[in-house]
Amino acid sequence: LDARILIVDDDHSLRRSLARLLRAHGYGVIEGESAKDALRLAREQAPVVIVIDLLMPGRSGVEAAIDLKTDAATAHIPLIALTASQMPLEIDRTLFAQTLAKPCPPGALLQAIELAQRQSAP
Amino acid sequence: LAINASGRTNELTGMSSDADAARLSMSAPALALTSALLYAIGAICGLALRLPDHTVPALWPPNAILLTLLLRVPAGRWWIVLLAAVPAHFLVTALVGYSWWRIAWQLAHHLTSVLAIGLGLKVILSAKSPFGSLRAFLVYLGIAAVAGPALAATISPATWLAPIGQGPQTWLVSFLSYSLAFLALTPAIYVWSLRGLDGMWRGQSRDYLEALLIASAMYVAYMLVFPGGSDRHSPLYLFVIPLLWAAARFGLAGATLSVAVAVLAAGFTKVMPRSLSVADIAGADVIDLQIFLIASSLTTLLMAVIMEERQRSLLALRDSEVRYRAIVETQTELVCRNLPDTTLTFVNEAYCRHFGRTREQLIGRSFLELLPRSAWETVRSRLRGLSRATPTMIHEHEVLLPNGKVGWHQWSNTAIFDRQGRVIEIQGIGRDITALKLIERTLRQSDERFQLVLRATNDLIFDWDIVGGGFWTSADGRWAEPTVRGEPWTFESWGTGIHDQDRDRVLRELNIALSSANHAWEIEYRRQQPDGQVTYVYERGYILRDTDGNPIRMIGSRSDISDRKRLEEANRSLSRIARLATIGEITASIAHELNQPLAAILNNAEAGLLMLPENADDQIRAILEDIKRDDLRASDVIHRLRPLLRNREVRREPVDVDKTVADAVDLARAESRRRHIAIDVRCRSGALIQGDRTQLQQVLLNLLLNGLDAMADTPEPMRAIVVSTHCPDDEHVRVAVIDRGCGIAPEQLQDIFDSFVTTKADGMGLGLAIARSIINAHGGRIWAQNNADGPGATLSFELTCEPAHRQRQWGVLNAG
Numbered sequence: 001l002d003a004r005i006l007i008v009d010d011d012h013s014l015r016r017s018l019a020r021l022l023r024a025h026g027y028g029v030i031e032g033e034s035a036k037d038a039l040r041l042a043r044e045q046a047p048v049v050i051v052i053d054l055l056m057p058g059r060s061g062v063e064a065a066i067d068l069k070t071d072a073a074t075a076h077i078p079l080i081a082l083t084a085s086q087m088p089l090e091i092d093r094t095l096f097a098q099t100l101a102k103p104c105p106p107g108a109l110l111q112a113i114e115l116a117q118r119q120s121a122p
Numbered sequence: 123l124a125i126n127a128s129g130r131t132n133e134l135t136g137m138s139s140d141a142d143a144a145r146l147s148m149s150a151p152a153l154a155l156t157s158a159l160l161y162a163i164g165a166i167c168g169l170a171l172r173l174p175d176h177t178v179p180a181l182w183p184p185n186a187i188l189l190t191l192l193l194r195v196p197a198g199r200w201w202i203v204l205l206a207a208v209p210a211h212f213l214v215t216a217l218v219g220y221s222w223w224r225i226a227w228q229l230a231h232h233l234t235s236v237l238a239i240g241l242g243l244k245v246i247l248s249a250k251s252p253f254g255s256l257r258a259f260l261v262y263l264g265i266a267a268v269a270g271p272a273l274a275a276t277i278s279p280a281t282w283l284a285p286i287g288q289g290p291q292t293w294l295v296s297f298l299s300y301s302l303a304f305l306a307l308t309p310a311i312y313v314w315s316l317r318g319l320d321g322m323w324r325g326q327s328r329d330y331l332e333a334l335l336i337a338s339a340m341y342v343a344y345m346l347v348f349p350g351g352s353d354r355h356s357p358l359y360l361f362v363i364p365l366l367w368a369a370a371r372f373g374l375a376g377a378t379l380s381v382a383v384a385v386l387a388a389g390f391t392k393v394m395p396r397s398l399s400v401a402d403i404a405g406a407d408v409i410d411l412q413i414f415l416i417a418s419s420l421t422t423l424l425m426a427v428i429m430e431e432r433q434r435s436l437l438a439l440r441d442s443e444v445r446y447r448a449i450v451e452t453q454t455e456l457v458c459r460n461l462p463d464t465t466l467t468f469v470n471e472a473y474c475r476h477f478g479r480t481r482e483q484l485i486g487r488s489f490l491e492l493l494p495r496s497a498w499e500t501v502r503s504r505l506r507g508l509s510r511a512t513p514t515m516i517h518e519h520e521v522l523l524p525n526g527k528v529g530w531h532q533w534s535n536t537a538i539f540d541r542q543g544r545v546i547e548i549q550g551i552g553r554d555i556t557a558l559k560l561i562e563r564t565l566r567q568s569d570e571r572f573q574l575v576l577r578a579t580n581d582l583i584f585d586w587d588i589v590g591g592g593f594w595t596s597a598d599g600r601w602a603e604p605t606v607r608g609e610p611w612t613f614e615s616w617g618t619g620i621h622d623q624d625r626d627r628v629l630r631e632l633n634i635a636l637s638s639a640n641h642a643w644e645i646e647y648r649r650q651q652p653d654g655q656v657t658y659v660y661e662r663g664y665i666l667r668d669t670d671g672n673p674i675r676m677i678g679s680r681s682d683i684s685d686r687k688r689l690e691e692a693n694r695s696l697s698r699i700a701r702l703a704t705i706g707e708i709t710a711s712i713a714h715e716l717n718q719p720l721a722a723i724l725n726n727a728e729a730g731l732l733m734l735p736e737n738a739d740d741q742i743r744a745i746l747e748d749i750k751r752d753d754l755r756a757s758d759v760i761h762r763l764r765p766l767l768r769n770r771e772v773r774r775e776p777v778d779v780d781k782t783v784a785d786a787v788d789l790a791r792a793e794s795r796r797r798h799i800a801i802d803v804r805c806r807s808g809a810l811i812q813g814d815r816t817q818l819q820q821v822l823l824n825l826l827l828n829g830l831d832a833m834a835d836t837p838e839p840m841r842a843i844v845v846s847t848h849c850p851d852d853e854h855v856r857v858a859v860i861d862r863g864c865g866i867a868p869e870q871l872q873d874i875f876d877s878f879v880t881t882k883a884d885g886m887g888l889g890l891a892i893a894r895s896i897i898n899a900h901g902g903r904i905w906a907q908n909n910a911d912g913p914g915a916t917l918s919f920e921l922t923c924e925p926a927h928r929q930r931q932w933g934v935l936n937a938g
Contacts, residue, residue, distance in 0.1 A: 014718050017725030024732030103721030103757055106728040 004028040005113060006047035008038040008064065009082065010056045018051070021106055027113070035064030042074040049116045051109070053102075054083045065095045078116035080109075150202050153195065157206035160187045165214040171389040178280050178295045180408050181389045184211075185236050185274070185300060186307035189266065192240035193252065193312060200240065204233050227279040235274035235300070239266050253309055253374055259427045263420075266308065271300035291409075298412035302385060305419045310382035313375055332371060339364035340380060348391040362418050369426035373433070377426035381419045388415055456531075456552040462505065462545050464488040476554065478524030494520050494528060508537040508545055518555065529556035582680040584663075588636070589674050621648035621656060636673045641665050643678060658687040689792040713760045720760070724753045777815045779847055779855050779921070780805035786822035787845055790830070797830055799841040807847035809855035809923045817896045821904075824889040825859040825917045832863025832915065840913075855923045862914040866906055874906050890917075897921070 005027045009015040012033070019029040032041045034056060042050060050068065054061035061081060068074045078097035082104070097119060098112040148156070164184035172179040184207070191203045211229045220228070242265040243252060252262035275281060275296035284292040343364060346357040365384060369377035388411065450457050451471045459468040469484045477484070477492055490498050497519040504517050518532045533552040537545045576583060576596050583596040620628050624647040635643045643663035648656050663678025727750040734743055783805050794801050822845075829843045844860040866874060875894035897904040902921040909916055 011718050011722070014722040014725070017722040017729065020729035021725045021732070024729040103717045103724065105754075106725055 003049075003117065004030055004045055004047045006030045006032060006038065006041050006045065006050040008032040008035070008041075008050065008056075008061070009053040010034065011053070018109070021109075022113075025110060035059035035061070035067065038064045039067050039071065039074070042068055042077060043071070046073075047077060048120070049078055049080060049097075049113050051080045051082060051113075054081050062095070069095060076120065078120045080112050080116060150199070153191075153199060154202050154206040157188070157191055157203040158210040160191070161207045161210040162214050163187075165211060167386075169214065169218065178292060178408075179299055179389075180295075180302070180412055181306070181385060182296075182299045182303050183307050185232055186303035187311065188232075188236045189239055189304065190308050190311045190315070192236065193243065193308075194315065197244060200237070204237065207233065224279050224283070231274060231277040231279065234277065235270055238273055239270035239304070242269065251312075253313065253378075253423075253427060256424075256427055256431050259423070263305075266304040267301045267416075267420075270304065271297045274300045295408055295412070298409060298416065302412055302416050302419070305416060305423065306381050306385035309374070309423060310378035313378045317375055329372075333376075336364045336368050336371070336376070336380065339367065340384060344384070344387055348388060358414065362421070365418055365422040366425060369422045370429065373430050374423075374426045377422045381422050385415050385419060454553075456554075457550070458489065458552070459547055459549050460489055461547060464490050464502070464505070467547065473552075476523075492521055494522055496520070505535070505548060508535065508548065510539065510543050513537045513539075523556075529554060530559040531555060579679075580682065584676075584678060584680065586676045587674075588676060619649050619651075621650045624648050635665065636676075639667075639671055641667070643676065646683070657682050658684045685792065692789045692792075716760055717757070720753055720757045724750060724757065727753060774812045775815070777811050777813050777818060779809045779811060779818075779857065779923075780807055782815055782818050783822055783845055783847055783857060786819040786826065789819070790823060790826045793827075794830060794843070797833075797841070798838055799830055799833060799843060801826070802842060802844045804844060804846040807849050807855050809847065809849055811855065811900075811921050811923045813900045813921065814896075818900070821893040821896050821919065822857070822859070824893045825919075828889060828917065829859050829861035829863065832861050832865075834863075836863055836913075849923070850920075853922055854920050856918055856920045858916050858918040860909065860914065860916045862909075862912065865908045865913055866915045868908075871906055871908070875904060893919070 005022050007015055007018050007022070007029060008031075009018070010033050015031055015033065019031055022029045030041050030045050030047055032038050035058060038050065038052060041047070052061040052064055056064075059067075061083075065079050065081070068077065068079065079095060081096040081099040082102050083099060097116040100108060100112060161184050164187040168179045168182045168184055171181050171183075188203060188207055192200055195203060208229060211232070212225060215225045215228065243262065246261050246265070247258055250258055252258050252266070275293045278293075278296050280296055281289055281293045340361075343357065343361040347361050361384070365377070365380050368380040372379075453470060453472055456473040456476055457468075457470040458466055458473050460466050466484050466487060466489050469481060474481055474484065490501065493501060501517070501519055504515060508515060514534065514536045516532065516534045518530060520528050521531050523529045531552045532555045533550045535548050535550045538547040538549060540546045585594040587593070617625050617629050628645060628647045631645055632643070641664055643665055644661070646658065646660050649659050650656055659680050660683045661678060661680045663676045665673050666675040666677070668674050727746050730746045731743065731750070734746070784803055787801050787803050790801065826843065826845070833841050833843075840862050842862055845858070846860070847855060847857050849855050875890045894904050897919045900921055902919055904917070904919040906915055906917045908914070
């Protein structure tokens with residue numbers, strides 16, 4: 001499979017476990033640990049879906065999402081948000097294709113990735 | 123004659139005013155012997171005094187001697203004197219050769235007349251001296267010089283046995299001889315026997331010289347009149363001069379002595395001056411002599427008595443003046459007299475001493491000079507106010523003391539009027555009341571201080587007279603006691619006003635305190651005011667006890683501690699809420715921290731299962747399945763725990779935001795007052811939301827406490843917190859807490875609401891985290907920003923409110 005997923009999360013063990021899971025399901029996985037990584041890797045590797053943790057030190061996931069959506073090279077890539085807290089109501093839903101609460105069951109994430117791929121496919 | 127004033131009286135009169143001292147105190151035999159001896163001497167003299175051609179003597183001394191003795195002994199001993207005269211008389215007269223019955227008759231008539239005179243004087247004068255006053259002397263003259271001699275002459279044998287036709291003349295000679303003896307001899311013996319010979323030597327040399335002069339003058343006059351047998355009358359007048367001189371200068375003592383000497387001398391001369399004869403009738407010469415001597419003696423003695431009496435009253439007057447002057451001068455009170463224009467006319471010693479000036483410096487000057495100018499007008503007008511209607515006044519004013527200080531005097535002034543009723547002089551008695559005034563002022567200041575302290579502490583001071591039942595309080599209306607005023611305070615009446623639930627405890631404690639040996643009393647309890655309001659009070663007292671340890675009085679204070687009590691209560695409920703919220707927050711934090719590793723474990727297990735080849739060992743697959751299942755179970759526990767805690771007890775009910783804010787601020791007031799920070803509430807949003815009022819108050823309190831903490835180092839005048847509510851749009855209400863504290867570091871602005879994030883040394887970092895979790899649970903948001911218009915930060919939160927609610931709320935408000 002060609003589909004590459006970019007996972008951005010500062011929690012090392014969670015990120016790695018997610019990467020393993022997605023690989024096991026046949027996805028290619030790129031890992032980043034900060035908002036800065038997200039933009040760089042998205043440009044270089046052109047992932048099909050980006051999964052972003054919203055709570056990160058430095059620039060937050062929301063800011064990273066805004067960066068990605070405002071960059072022409074990455075604007076088309078669907079974003080899936082992971083959030084630990086209750087979903088902040090004021091987050092612009094247009095930024096993210098899906099918002100998942102941490103911890104999400106593995107099935108829910110896979111389902112969300114597939115959905116995001118289909119929505120961005122046409 | 124310079125003899126001190128008090129001694130002078132007795133010196134001049136020659137006798138004591140004390141009747142007892144005038145009595146001879148000797149034994150009965152001695153008295154009898156003395157009487158007999160004196161009588162005998164007198165009788166011998168009497169016989170010797172007979173003129174050559176007369177049977178009747180010109181002067182008969184024994185009777186005078188007997189009378190003197192009677193006057194000098196108590197009536198109870200008269201019989202001794204009279205009986206003693208009997209043998210003496212017989213002895214002496216036997217020499218003359220009268221028949222025995224004639225001698226007995228003579229004796230009887232002598233004793234009878236003397237006894238009669240003695241009784242008469244005794245009855246009228248009692249024990250008083252017959253020469254002590256003019257009145258007594260006149261009585262003496264009437265009885266001893268007239269009545270007595272008349273009686274004696276009447277019953278005399280000489281009168282009855284005289285040759286025919288000579289009876290009246292013999293009566294007259296007898297009468298005059300008795301009278302002369304009582305006039306010339308009795309006073310002299312009486313006065314000089316009392317005076318004694320000591321008195322002779324007490325005068326000054328000048329006095330002796332004068333006495334000698336008088337004696338010389340008497341001698342010259344005597345020589346001119348008697349031995350010379352002068353034919354002319356003029357020397358007779360010379361004779362009177364030394365007698366009067368003696369009376370004038372030496373009083374009764376001088377007069378009696380000189381009279382006695384003159385009469386005896388004249389009697390013994392036995393040569394009748396021719397000049398004395400008034401008529402050339404035989405036998406009349408002795409009568410002329412007797413009359414001359416009686417006249418001179420009478421004049422001299424009367425003058426002496428009158429002069430002594432005047433002298434005595436003069437001396438008494440001077441004595442009393444000296445006494446009064448001494449009183450005025452030795453007074454510690456200030457005494458002065460002044461004219462109505464305040465000019466001093468008299469000041470006493472104390473007055474001079476007090477002002478440190480001499481009399482000469484004060485008399486003739488106005489006493490206003492001694493007063494500060496400020497007191498002049500008052501004193502003048504007070505003096506003008508004196509009149510017949512109000513002749514006396516008491517007033518107080520300031521005075522200038524010699525040490526330069528200002529003192530206080532109290533004066534009692536009395537006006538003295540002339541016949542027209544005008545004030546001519548004012549007499550004042552004053553005393554220094556500076557010390558009193560000082561005490562008065564100190565007392566007033568002390569009382570004022572006490573009153574101010576009372577006002578400052580707002581305490582009630584009570585003083586309970588346990589024995590008498592009196593109860594004094596500094597009540598100012600705020601502490602109205604429900605007992606009826608005037609009713610004595612007892613142990614029971616103490617209980618009125620105490621809250622029903624506390625009464626038994628307070629009375630029990632009070633009873634214990636009173637019956638123990640302790641002096642201290644201390645208690646906290648609730649009081650029920652008559653209007654139903656309940657206050658918390660803290661009472662402290664000191665119990666005074668008598669020597670047996672019984673309580674007699676309790677004095678103490680009662681403070682209203684309602685504010686503190688309410689704050690304590692609020693703090694207690696607040697800390698309970700905080701504790702609950704903290705547990706929730708900690709749990710939530712732990713759940714959050716566990717979520718990540720649990721998710722990672724689950725992902726790894728899933729990935730492991732997917733990566734296992736089809737033919738792999740079932741054991742490993744089972745292991746991974748177990749891990750996955752347990753992980754899911756743990757996640758499920760946390761998942762179920764989280765929303766439960768997050769939304770714990772969030773009741774949904776209509777909440778008036780403004781009122782909730784105001785209530786929370788009220789709770790924080792005590793704390794803010796303690797820290798001298800003003801809280802300004804500007805709540806006019808009128809918004810109504812759905813939520814939990816208690817939890818929202820908790821949020822506000824946390825924000826307020828955060829603001830108060832932030833201003834710990836802010837200068838006091840700048841310490842202020844503003845709490846405001848407003849609606850940025852129809853759907854939201856925003857609450858902002860603005861402080862003027864140290865602000866928030868920019869890098870902390872984001873995570874100030876996270877758990878365990880704190881800028882305070884002793885903070886847990888949970889207050890704001892709890893606030894955020896509550897606001898989140900209410901579907902709102904919370905944030906912090908530093909103020910743009912100065913120091914400090916603003917912490918705000920926003921909640922959703924129904925437009926309809928808001929409208930309705932406005933309506934209700936407007937209608938209300």
